[in-house]
Amino acid sequence: GQSLEQPSEVTAVEGAIVQINCTYQTSGFYGLSWYQQHDGGAPTFLSYNALDGLEETGRFSSFLSRSDSYGYLLLQELQMKDSASYFCAVRDRPDNQGGKLIFGQGTELSVKP
Amino acid sequence: ETGVTQTPRHLVMGMTNKKSLKCEQHLGHNAMYWYKQSAKKPLELMFVYNFKEQTENNSVPSRFSPECPNSSHLFLHLHTLQPEDSALYLCASSQAQREQFFGPGTRLTVL
Numbered sequence: 626g627q628s629l630e631q632p633s634e635v636t637a638v639e640g641a642i643v644q645i646n647c648t649y650q651t652s653g654f655y656g657l658s659w660y661q662q663h664d665g666g667a668p669t670f671l672s673y674n675a676l677d678g679l680e681e682t683g684r685f686s687s688f689l690s691r692s693d694s695y696g697y698l699l700l701q702e703l704q705m706k707d708s709a710s711y712f713c714a715v716r717d718r719p720d721n722q723g724g725k726l727i728f729g730q731g732t733e734l735s736v737k738p
Numbered sequence: 739e740t741g742v743t744q745t746p747r748h749l750v751m752g753m754t755n756k757k758s759l760k761c762e763q764h765l766g767h768n769a770m771y772w773y774k775q776s777a778k779k780p781l782e783l784m785f786v787y788n789f790k791e792q793t794e795n796n797s798v799p800s801r802f803s804p805e806c807p808n809s810s811h812l813f814l815h816l817h818t819l820q821p822e823d824s825a826l827y828l829c830a831s832s833q834a835q836r837e838q839f840f841g842p843g844t845r846l847t848v849l
Contacts, residue, residue, distance in 0.1 A: 629780075658837070667742075667828065667840040668781070712781065725771075725794055726838065730780040 627651045629729035631713055636735045637703055645698045645732045647713035655716040655724055657689050657696045662731070663709045671698070671711075700734075708736045741765065742841035744829050750847045751819065759814040759844045761829030770812040771838065772804060773828040781828065787812060819848045 629649045637643040647657070656675040660668040674680055674689035674696060686699040700707055710731040718724035742763045751757050763770065772784040786794035787806040801823075803815040812829055824847045830838040 667842050668838075669840070670837045673837065725783055725786055727783075728781040730778075 627715075627717065627727050629713055629715060629727060631711075631729040631732045633730065634733045634735070636737060638737050639703055639705060641703050642699065642701050643703060643734065645700075645711050645713075645734070647696050647698075647729055649694050649696075649713070649715050649727075649729075651715050651717050651727060653717045653724075654691065654694075655719055657687070658714045658716070658726065659685075659687055659698045660712045660714060660728075661709050662712065668712060703736050705736050705738070708734055710734070742829060742831055742839050744827075744841035744844050746844060747842060748845045748847075750849065751816070752849050753819060753821075755816075755819075757816045759816070759827055759829075759846075761812040761814075761841055763810055763812075763829075763831040763839070763841075765831055765833070765839060767831035767833045767839070768809055769832045770806060770809070771830040771832075772812065772814050773830065775826040775828055775843070777825075784814075816846075819846075821848050824848045 631647045658673045659671040661671050662668040672687035674687050677689055679688045684701045689696040710733050712731045713729045714726040716724045745760045768789050770787045773781045775781050783796050784798045785804045790806050801818050805813040826843045826845050828843045829841040832838045
């Protein structure tokens with residue numbers, strides 16, 4: 626089967642740094658993405674890693690190690706508005722073969738004052 | 739209007755009703771998707787359309803029937819649903835299939 630594992634809940638305080646891990650077992654791998662979803666809202670794209678290493682976008686960074694089938698999302702200088710659910714997702718096939726995203730169950734991040 | 743829009747935002751229906759969900763994308767994308775999101779569960783892919791052709795049906799019951807008349811519009815026709823079908827139904831679109839843009843969703847309640 627295909628599965629992505631991530632913690633169900635994480636709690637941190639404002640200004641802190643938090644790391645959300647994602648391990649995957651999929652039939653194919655064509656990139657790891659992260660999405661943020663606020664309660665009652667639509668998922669929004671945060672980052673994408675196709676190659677090993679760290680991608681940085683402002684306060685958010687995402688890391689990938691394909692040999693370990695592992696990635697993480699790093700959130701720095703946490704703000705209250707970062708309280709949301711965070712999903713990792715793997716594309717299982719190339720674009721021209723109808724690749725689709727397989728989502729993890731989501732990590733609910735609570736940022737406390 | 740920009741992005742991905744969905745109507746209605748909320749829908750309550752009985753098990754014998756027929757209703758349709760509508761999705762429209764204004765981004766010029768060639769792929770559109772229907773997802774189901776139940777409480778505390780990951781997003782479940784239902785259907786994928788590429789250039790108006792259905793390329794994925796993820797073992798979805800026949801009481802859900804998709805329609806894609808053109809690359810900007812996607813419908814999900816609902817018929818004889820069950821209470822367990824109550825969920826948030828999300829539409830998304832993409833071009834390079836790297837990043838998907840989601841609509842706000844339709845919160846469906848089946849009585």
